[in-house]
Amino acid sequence: MRTLAPEGQLAVVDIGSVHTEAGAQVDEVQIAYRRWGEPAGDPHGSNNILLVEHALTGDTDAADWWSEAIGPGKALDTDQWCVICTNALGSCYGSTGPASAHPDADGTVWGSRFPAVSIRDMVQAEHRFLGELGFSRVHAVLGGSMGGARALEWTLLHPEQVDYALVIAVSARASAWQIGVQTAQITSITHDPAWQGGDYHGTGHSPDAGLAAARRLAHLTYRGEMEIDERFGTSAQTGENPLGPYRADGERFAVQSYLEHQGRKLTERFDAASYVTLTEALNRHDVGRGRGGLNKALASSTVPTMIVGVDTDILYPYHQQEHLSRNLGNLLAMSKLSSPVGHDAFLVEARQMDRVLRNFIALTHETPSAHDVAVTRGDYDI
Amino acid sequence: MRTLAPEGQLAVVDIGSVHTEAGAQVDEVQIAYRRWGEPAGDPHGSNNILLVEHALTGDTDAADWWSEAIGPGKALDTDQWCVICTNALGSCYGSTGPASAHPDADGTVWGSRFPAVSIRDMVQAEHRFLGELGFSRVHAVLGGSMGGARALEWTLLHPEQVDYALVIAVSARASAWQIGVQTAQITSITHDPAWQGGDYHGTGHSPDAGLAAARRLAHLTYRGEMEIDERFGTSAQTGENPLGPYRADGERFAVQSYLEHQGRKLTERFDAASYVTLTEALNRHDVGRGRGGLNKALASSTVPTMIVGVDTDILYPYHQQEHLSRNLGNLLAMSKLSSPVGHDAFLVEARQMDRVLRNFIALTHETPSAHDVAVTRGDYDI
Numbered sequence: 001m002r003t004l005a006p007e008g009q010l011a012v013v014d015i016g017s018v019h020t021e022a023g024a025q026v027d028e029v030q031i032a033y034r035r036w037g038e039p040a041g042d043p044h045g046s047n048n049i050l051l052v053e054h055a056l057t058g059d060t061d062a063a064d065w066w067s068e069a070i071g072p073g074k075a076l077d078t079d080q081w082c083v084i085c086t087n088a089l090g091s092c093y094g095s096t097g098p099a100s101a102h103p104d105a106d107g108t109v110w111g112s113r114f115p116a117v118s119i120r121d122m123v124q125a126e127h128r129f130l131g132e133l134g135f136s137r138v139h140a141v142l143g144g145s146m147g148g149a150r151a152l153e154w155t156l157l158h159p160e161q162v163d164y165a166l167v168i169a170v171s172a173r174a175s176a177w178q179i180g181v182q183t184a185q186i187t188s189i190t191h192d193p194a195w196q197g198g199d200y201h202g203t204g205h206s207p208d209a210g211l212a213a214a215r216r217l218a219h220l221t222y223r224g225e226m227e228i229d230e231r232f233g234t235s236a237q238t239g240e241n242p243l244g245p246y247r248a249d250g251e252r253f254a255v256q257s258y259l260e261h262q263g264r265k266l267t268e269r270f271d272a273a274s275y276v277t278l279t280e281a282l283n284r285h286d287v288g289r290g291r292g293g294l295n296k297a298l299a300s301s302t303v304p305t306m307i308v309g310v311d312t313d314i315l316y317p318y319h320q321q322e323h324l325s326r327n328l329g330n331l332l333a334m335s336k337l338s339s340p341v342g343h344d345a346f347l348v349e350a351r352q353m354d355r356v357l358r359n360f361i362a363l364t365h366e367t368p369s370a371h372d373v374a375v376t377r378g379d380y381d382i
Numbered sequence: 383m384r385t386l387a388p389e390g391q392l393a394v395v396d397i398g399s400v401h402t403e404a405g406a407q408v409d410e411v412q413i414a415y416r417r418w419g420e421p422a423g424d425p426h427g428s429n430n431i432l433l434v435e436h437a438l439t440g441d442t443d444a445a446d447w448w449s450e451a452i453g454p455g456k457a458l459d460t461d462q463w464c465v466i467c468t469n470a471l472g473s474c475y476g477s478t479g480p481a482s483a484h485p486d487a488d489g490t491v492w493g494s495r496f497p498a499v500s501i502r503d504m505v506q507a508e509h510r511f512l513g514e515l516g517f518s519r520v521h522a523v524l525g526g527s528m529g530g531a532r533a534l535e536w537t538l539l540h541p542e543q544v545d546y547a548l549v550i551a552v553s554a555r556a557s558a559w560q561i562g563v564q565t566a567q568i569t570s571i572t573h574d575p576a577w578q579g580g581d582y583h584g585t586g587h588s589p590d591a592g593l594a595a596a597r598r599l600a601h602l603t604y605r606g607e608m609e610i611d612e613r614f615g616t617s618a619q620t621g622e623n624p625l626g627p628y629r630a631d632g633e634r635f636a637v638q639s640y641l642e643h644q645g646r647k648l649t650e651r652f653d654a655a656s657y658v659t660l661t662e663a664l665n666r667h668d669v670g671r672g673r674g675g676l677n678k679a680l681a682s683s684t685v686p687t688m689i690v691g692v693d694t695d696i697l698y699p700y701h702q703q704e705h706l707s708r709n710l711g712n713l714l715a716m717s718k719l720s721s722p723v724g725h726d727a728f729l730v731e732a733r734q735m736d737r738v739l740r741n742f743i744a745l746t747h748e749t750p751s752a753h754d755v756a757v758t759r760g761d762y763d764i
Contacts, residue, residue, distance in 0.1 A: 024627035116629045176614035176637035177607030183638050184599055217566055225559030225699065232558035234668050245406035247498045247662045255558035256565050280629045286616050314696055317607065
């Protein structure tokens with residue numbers, strides 16, 4: 001087993017070439033990660049590795065964005081568990097993506113040469129990454145939203161390597177509504193003149209306006225309308241009058257200012273081409289593809305999997321998690337977050353998530369994994 | 383009483399200058415309308431006028447867009463009732479709006495000179511229109527979405543002129559979420575280079591791309607995600623491959639093609655500046671403004687009002703109609719449409735709407751109006 005990066009510090013691992021599900025190739029791929037807690041147990045058997053998967057614009061710093069969940073004494077107790085969080089293939093937080101240097105070493109980045117990737121491609125890259133670290137099994141894979149999609153694909157692509165899974169606020173496949181609203185975001189970026197066909201890096205112009213508009217729209221799908229309304233209602237932004245005789249961009253309701261702030265913040269920390277790449281991966285999310293359809297794929301799952309949803313989620317409505325719970329081959333448990341916040345509840349309803357995560361960990365101690373079942377069966381066969 | 387336009391035919395009525403709530407002025411305003419059925423009764427007392435209010439991009443042809451509701455023998459039976467449907471101030475179907483000729487008669491249109499209007503401004507213009515026709519009372523005002531907002535404002539601005547009201551799929555005020563998603567649509571149009579500050583008419587360029595993008599987004603709020611998903615799921619558009627090695631605009635999921643069709647269709651029939659004007663009016667919708675707040679305004683209502691909502695509406699969620707039902711001063715009844723279709727259910731769930739409309743009409747026969755109560759009280763006073 002390779003020595004892991006110092007606790008909490010960003011590190012990268014070379015995994016070589018990735019051949020995408022759709023037939024493209026990305027060479028010299030790196031996967032970035034952080035870890036907290038010390039690994040223990042058998043890297044090829046039962047161990048204490050918890051693989052945490054981030055959401056769309058998330059990064060490896062899970063102890064930051066899930067700060068109330070990860071740490072000594074917390075639900076994901078780093079005194080007991082070794083938490084590893086990778087950055088997804090195609091993102092811009094250390095793993096190879098469109099803004100990464102191209103292997104040609106001509107000083108250019110991948111840009112438009114970076115192919116479309118699927119959730120499965122991300123999992124395959126992560127699988128190679130874990131192999132490079134020296135692990136062929138983990139205790140659990142956990143994630144919400146895009147992270148939940150990856151956790152779910154892990155259970156279908158490499159069930160023998162995942163003892164348990166926690167899949168939060170996601171579905172078995174993209175819905176047409178999601179594709180619609182996600183494509184609106186992609187279009188907002190790719191129709192920004194600064195996009196330049198995806199090759200804007202290094203030109204001094206980037207599609208910030210398009211990315212900000214995409215984020216404003218996305219934010220309206222991440223947050224419940226009740227929570228947004230409770231905070232802003234029809235209030236005017238301080239010093240502005242949105243009720244004047246003529247409509248004017250600078251005379252805003254408070255919620256407009258808030259959304260513009262959300263959009264601007266993202267342009268300061270995220271690459272537009274990565275946003276397009278990861279959003280496109282969500283459009284392509286479909287566990288049924290090439291597996292005989294959605295429910296056949298879910299029924300084939302052997303990994304004990306807990307499903308969590310949010311009652312007010314409009315992006316991944318709760319009936320989608322109910323669908324998962326009905327059809328998964330090995331449902332460990334199901335749980336619902338009750339919150340006005342909507343989809344983002346899994347990131348901000350810390351008290352409820354603490355209960356969910358502690359219950360999940362407890363269940364993994366009480367319930368046999370597919371490996372345990374296999375071992376037991378083996379005993380009978382002797 | 384003025385002779386009404388021939389049945390089903392578009393006509394316009396001059397109403398003079400409109401002074402908007404926010405302090406602007408529009409001169410030489412015309413309001414377009416159609417009517418079906420013959421007026422009967424007292425134009426200043428009890429009569430058979432049903433004033434039907436259209437939604438955002440609707441027009442005066444209610445017998446077309448509510449074809450299963452309006453006509454001989456139908457729920458709004460034109461053998462008994464005289465149905466009148468006006469075009470809203472600011473629209474582009476005959477009433478004065480940004481694309482109408484400016485009174486300067488210099489051959490230009492209002493364009494950016496057309497002010498922001500509120501739902502109340504629309505009602506005030508319609509009130510003047512009715513006065514020009516010779517009516518100072520109607521049996522009922524009915525409408526859904528923006529039409530529902532107008533019906534609701536009618537009951538607060540001119541309660542003495544409305545015997546009953548039917549308010550469908552709307553709220554007492556815009557929510558912050560609505561303002562967010564509606565502003566995204568406005569911005570999509572006004573940031574289109576062809577917008578030209580709102581003065582694109584006659585230039586040979588119009589912000590069709592921005593209007594189409596706005597409509598695509600709006601459509602995702604009009605239609606329930608279950609209905610859209612049942613129709614399209616993750617299907618590819620015929621002859622296209624949205625799962626290829628590289629993302630490409632021309633390789634679409636079926637839902638993208640459907641949304642693009644919806645966007646394109648609107649650009650062929652609707653003016654972008656009218657779209658901005660009417661959407662801005664929805665942003666400003668707030669029955670509490672200047673009336674001591676939302677619930678005080680609703681409590682002051684004397685017009686018997688029936689409220690209808692849709693269980694899957696994400697634009698005007700059902701809790702908003704529940705809020706209306708709890709706080710209206712004179713609730714006639716409440717009813718819920720159950721449908722996967724979402725907000726648009728009031729336009730497409732014809733069977734359920736037939737029941738709702740027949741119930742509403744029946745209730746107006748059984749329940750005393752504010753006028754009836756006043757008359758009764760008068761009797762006691764003698």
